[in-house]
Amino acid sequence: MIAGSLILVAPFAEPGLIWRELRFIPADLNEMATSEDPLGPVRVTLVPDLVEAVAKRRTEFLAGRLCAAMALRWASLPTEVARQGRAPVWPSDIAGAITHSDNRAIAVISRHHVGLGVDCETMISAEQAENLHPEIITPTEAALRPALLPFSDFLTLAFSAKESLYKALSSRLLQMPGFHDVTLVGITDDQVHLAFAGTTYRAQFRITAQDCVTLVAIRA
Template identity: 40%
Template sequence: MRTAHGTFSLAGHTVHRVDFAPETFTDADLLWLPHHEKFSHAASKRKAEHLAGRIAAAHALKAHGITAVPGTGSSGEPLWPAGFSGSISHTSRCALAVVATNALTGIDCEIMLPAGEAEEIKDGIIGPDEEPLLRAAALPFALALTLAFSAKESLFKALYPAVGEMMGFDCARVTALDDESLTLALTRPLAGFGEGFTFRLPWLREDTMLIALLHSAPAASR
């Protein structure tokens, strides 16, 4: 599969990016993965996206002096080497990965929702107390809603290793949004953090792609 690797900085953290051409993917490419058997029956699109994500993750780990490819847990989550945390996200042609030590880490990239679709699905992403805040932001509502989705996904990826189960979008609510960051507050205790604990997630936009990043110290109880 044809790929190109690069890096960029988001709020002082290095993000590894792999742009890939899924139409060039072949099943032989998947053999690069130690866990390739787990994806032998997946659709070609899924294989290409997973491979690109693991390539980005391998680059991120290499920057820390680790030669490894994260495995895959029972729910599809990346399994990072001891002492490391990380996160992977992808669109249909771009994969991102970030790795850290002694930190909660979550990243998510999304293609901005069309305006009509944003109006149709908003109730599944935000609550009635969040909608006025997003509409009052100096951003198009579709962009703000996509950011809310991406930020919550980033948070859930970061907390999943401690929570161990899927979390609904009602587990956190948007409390602030500007042109640099979005703030989420937990609506219930999760992973050692109490209800109301806030996380600030920097974000950036690249054409139609939105990227949100969570990088935070673990809870004291963990």
């Protein structure tokens, strides 16, 4: 079920984005609807292959697709998002991405970008970071951590930024890269820079005590 009001404005200074975000509570649902959208009520229903999924999976899927439906409708496009495997398939004239964490779903689309990636991650605990960091970053990347940023928060940011880059590039990749195929090469107060296949990309980020959101927006 939806918890709280819709967010209609991106937290990043990136022109041309249509951003829709909501909070949710996992529940035993097969459909989700809202009447808060400026264009009127919108409803999405569960796809058949997820009917037997656990409540959390069903709710996060519905929340993400509801955000996507609102974003697409704002762009005067059909609201249904096709799928290839678990990945959304967007209309040919836009870029888009969907993400969700434990209680937050976001969809973003644009006609001004050739690739969009958005990712929201619940903050990794210190214990999890100790166990997971060799799979996500190298010692060289770890050395870029700002002194005031706890290591677990830095690892969450690195994980999320790489996920966003993968999503932004997914339509052009024949095979999804691993975490060590993308290298964190720089960080500022609100951006990280990632190197992949000879090109450097920018991931904007926002960190709170609860979660980390990253956005990679590749302009045409």
